[in-house]
Structure formats: C-alpha cells, structure tokens
Amino acid sequence: MEHYNMNLNLKVWRQRNTQAKGSFETYQVKNISSEMSFLEMIDVLNEELIAEGKDPIAFDHDCREGICGMCSLYIDGRPHGPWEQNTTCQLHMRAYKDGDTITIEPWRAGAFPVLKDLMVDRSAFDRIIQAGGFISVNTGNAVDANALPIEKDKADASFAAAACIGCGACVAACKNSSAMLFTSAKVTQLALLPQGAPERKSRALNMIAQMDKEGFGACTNTGACEAVCPKGISLTNIARLNQEYLGAALTAN
Amino acid sequence: MTWKQAFTSSIGKKLVMGLTGLFLIVFLIVHVGINACIFADLNVAVWPFDPSDDGAIFNRAAHFMGSTILIRILEVGLFAGIILHIVQGLMLEASNRSKRTQGYAVPLAGRGSKWYSRAMGLLGTLIMIFLILHLAHFWVKARITGSDDMPEVAGMHDMFNLMKVTFSELWVVIVYVLACISLAYHLLHGFQSAFRTLGVHNNKWMTIVQSVGVGYSIIVPLLFALMPIAMYLGWVG
Numbered sequence A: 001m002e003h004y005n006m007n008l009n010l011k012v013w014r015q016r017n018t019q020a021k022g023s024f025e026t027y028q029v030k031n032i033s034s035e036m037s038f039l040e041m042i043d044v045l046n047e048e049l050i051a052e053g054k055d056p057i058a059f060d061h062d063c064r065e066g067i068c069g070m071c072s073l074y075i076d077g078r079p080h081g082p083w084e085q086n087t088t089c090q091l092h093m094r095a096y097k098d099g100d101t102i103t104i105e106p107w108r109a110g111a112f113p114v115l116k117d118l119m120v121d122r123s124a125f126d127r128i129i130q131a132g133g134f135i136s137v138n139t140g141n142a143v144d145a146n147a148l149p150i151e152k153d154k155a156d157a158s159f160a161a162a163a164c165i166g167c168g169a170c171v172a173a174c175k176n177s178s179a180m181l182f183t184s185a186k187v188t189q190l191a192l193l194p195q196g197a198p199e200r201k202s203r204a205l206n207m208i209a210q211m212d213k214e215g216f217g218a219c220t221n222t223g224a225c226e227a228v229c230p231k232g233i234s235l236t237n238i239a240r241l242n243q244e245y246l247g248a249a250l251t252a253n
Numbered sequence B: 001m002t003w004k005q006a007f008t009s010s011i012g013k014k015l016v017m018g019l020t021g022l023f024l025i026v027f028l029i030v031h032v033g034i035n036a037c038i039f040a041d042l043n044v045a046v047w048p049f050d051p052s053d054d055g056a057i058f059n060r061a062a063h064f065m066g067s068t069i070l071i072r073i074l075e076v077g078l079f080a081g082i083i084l085h086i087v088q089g090l091m092l093e094a095s096n097r098s099k100r101t102q103g104y105a106v107p108l109a110g111r112g113s114k115w116y117s118r119a120m121g122l123l124g125t126l127i128m129i130f131l132i133l134h135l136a137h138f139w140v141k142a143r144i145t146g147s148d149d150m151p152e153v154a155g156m157h158d159m160f161n162l163m164k165v166t167f168s169e170l171w172v173v174i175v176y177v178l179a180c181i182s183l184a185y186h187l188l189h190g191f192q193s194a195f196r197t198l199g200v201h202n203n204k205w206m207t208i209v210q211s212v213g214v215g216y217s218i219i220v221p222l223l224f225a226l227m228p229i230a231m232y233l234g235w236v237g
C-alpha cells in the first residue's frame, strides 16, 4: 500500500460536560499520513489545539491494539468507522483520501451519558457484569484443568462470545439503544461451560434486571449490533440469552 | 422472580409480543383459508373451480365460523390477543425510542438492518388503521348491525355479496392491497423475530423458521390481496 499524505476536514462533537449543551466544531488537519491510525490523527490535532492554548478533544482509548474496548467514536454514521469488524484504534487513515470531511460523534444512548466531547460513561456495562457476569469459586487448591470435560463446539462458541470487549458499539448502533448483544455475549460465555452452570438462572435474571434498570431498550432483532460489532459477536447469542432468561424466569422461585 | 417481573422485563415484554404475534399468524392461516373459498367461484371451468358456485362454499364456511360456539369463544381470545399485541407493541416502540434522547447527526441508516425491521411500529400502525376499516366493513355488519348488502340466502348471511359490494370501490381495493403489503413486511421481520424472542437459536431450526417465514410472509398477504383484486376485476362473483 503506497504511502500518501492528506488534508482533512473534521466535524467533531464538543461538549464541556454531561450537563452542557454540545455542538459540532469544524477543524482542518493537514499532512496526515495514510499510515497513521485514526486516533493518532486526533492526537496530531490535539497537539495543535494545545499549542494554540485551546482545550484538546477528549476521547477514550487505552490499548490501541483492538483488545481493551476503551476506544469508541461514531464516525460518519458508523460506530468504529467504515471498516468491518474493526475498532477505532485499529482504523487507519488509508481509509480516507485527501479533502475528505469526517464527522465524529460520541456514542448516543441515554444509558451512556456524554462525560466530555467524545467520551461517554459506560459504567452501566460494568454494573451489568457485576450483577451476574461471573462464576463464584471457593478458595482452596486449583482444580485440575482437565477434570471437567467440555465439548469442543461449546468451548469454541463460548470463546467466540468471550471475544466481546465491552466497547458499546452495539448499543450505539441499535435503534432501541439495547444492550442485548453485549449482555448475551457475557451470559453465553459462561452458560456454555460447566463452570457457569451453578449460577445459570440467577445470572440471566440478574443481568437482565440490571440491564433494564440502566435504561437500555428492548431488543427487536434488527441486527444492526451484529453488523457493527468489532468482534463479530453473533446475533444468535441474543436468542440464546432469551432462552436462558425465559427458562429461568418461568422456573425460578 | 414473580410472574409480573417475568412478563414485564424487557425480554418478558418481547415474549408477549412474540406469543401474541405467533397467535395472530396462526389465526391468519385460518382466515386466509376460509376466505380463499371465494376462489371456488373463479371464472374457469377447471376443477376445483365452479363459476356457478356464486360464493356458496364461502358463505357456508363463514356461516360455520359465525355459528359455532367454540369459534366464537376463540374470537374473544383473538380480540384480546390483537389488543394486547397492539398496546404492547406501541408501548414498546415508544419506550425504545425514549432511550436515545439525543440522536446522531449522521444516521446509521441501512447498515446491518433491514428497513422493515426498523419500521415494525409504523407497519403495525398501518395494519391497525386498516383493521379498524376492515372490522367496520365486515365484522360489525355481520355480527352487529346487519346490512342490505348481505341478504339471507338459505338461512345464511350472503357474505360473498357483501364482499362484492365492498370491493366494487377502487379506493377500498387500494387500501386493502396496501395493508397486505404492510402485513407482508411486518411478518418478513416478525415471523423469524418471534422465534428468536422465544429463544430458538439452533442453526438448523432457524434455517427452517426463516424459510417458512419468508414463504408465509409472501403467500398469505398475496392471497389476501388477490381477494379484493379478483372481486373488483370480476374474476369471481
């Protein structure tokens, strides 16, 4: 891939804090290398803003290698930008050409309030996990890893669900701001394994109760979440969560 | 977990949508089957059609539905199911919309989801408006007010004639056809969605659900749409 430089126009959402009314600001960035990542491009702009004595654009990021789930950004109408199964930190500027205008917005959902500019508060996801996305293990000697036989297909499906990095793109894309794809991944990864079996019912019930309490919408199976998920989490997990939940709801005391 | 919680959580509400939706799907099979009896009168003299039938078979089927106690009891369940589906559907739609107060400047439009999966509330509302007209056209006249267009023939209401008169007006035919198109799209998403909501996730079964869903969503609304068209154009009656 040949290297080139480009000048770009950015329309970026700026908002001082959760209460403030935000608006779009337009910026020009010059000489951006096609080898840069999208976040590095914003770093360049922020350096300039700081040099001019202005407030840099706040955005979330951590690992910058597509595994932590901290980066977000709704870029030109798509969470994590134009590439398939990709995080914003792994989006590279070769996706753009000289003179392009890029609109950058934060995740939009009542359950994800904007903290500042492009940063949103995703602690609702943490509370859903805290409600049941774990297994309880008593202390003592570690159990032999091979003591519990696990069917290969199930282990694979569980692992695929465990790939969810909790970024929230599914919520950002969903017309109902539903967190079902995330929650279904977190339920599935445990429900398919024998270690997850003892708390199976309470897990599904408590995580959904928390999800509803956080103000996410109900799933209508449109599939937008699956299409934007950087980790390819499958919609099938949502149907599995429905089964887990309904089974528990109809039989639990 | 109380019963109330089980049916009022986000998944519980969807369960109600899915169950009532599937109930309506079953009802429509009966409905389309009975009404398709009008085609017995089709103007081609090839078995099973008989141009001299003049709606006799259809009128008998309609009479059976109206005069059988078990069917009349099921009719009460049907009204309850429709009302539950409509009220729950509109409330869910409103609640889901309220979860994002500030929208995007650039909409996600089209990516990853079909337009009709996002338009279930709108499509449902169109069907609901049609239903009001439809009940006024037939149910109210057959069960409550009676109508000059529906004389007694051999001790039975001539529903066939009522259909003929109703569908002699072009605007009625157009409204019915549009409603059938709305229904087709509502079901194209709704049929498979209902099974997902009920927790079906086995690939093998989902393939069947999806194929049957597409087949149902095309065939049933198409048959319904052909009824006003056939009567208006004089293919039957």
Ligand code: HEM
Pocket (backbone or CB within 6 Å): A220, A221, B014, B015, B017, B018, B019, B020, B021, B022, B024, B025, B028, B085, B086, B088, B089, B090, B092, B093, B117, B120, B121, B123, B124, B125, B126, B127, B128, B186, B187, B189, B190, B191, B193, B194, B195, B197, B198
């Ligand atoms: C005879 C007519 C109808 C049939 C056969 C039908 C069938 C269905 C089915 C199978 C579903 C899927 C349920 C699920 O996803 O769990 C559904 C969903 C829905 N229906 Fe209907 N429906 C009908 C009429 C209506 C009417 C009159 C309205 C509203 C005014 C309506 C509004 C909705 C809504 C809002 C949903 C939820 C959207 C979704 O799940 O994606 N429907 N319907």
Ligand code: SF4
Pocket (backbone or CB within 6 Å): A163, A164, A165, A166, A167, A168, A169, A170, A171, A181, A182, A185, A225, A228, A229, A230, A231, A232, A233
């Ligand atoms: S399911 Fe996909 S889009 Fe949703 S939080 Fe997990 S990784 Fe992100």
Ligand code: FES
Pocket (backbone or CB within 6 Å): A060, A061, A062, A063, A064, A065, A066, A067, A068, A069, A070, A071, A087, A088, A089, A090, A165
């Ligand atoms: S910054 Fe860690 S996934 Fe993007």
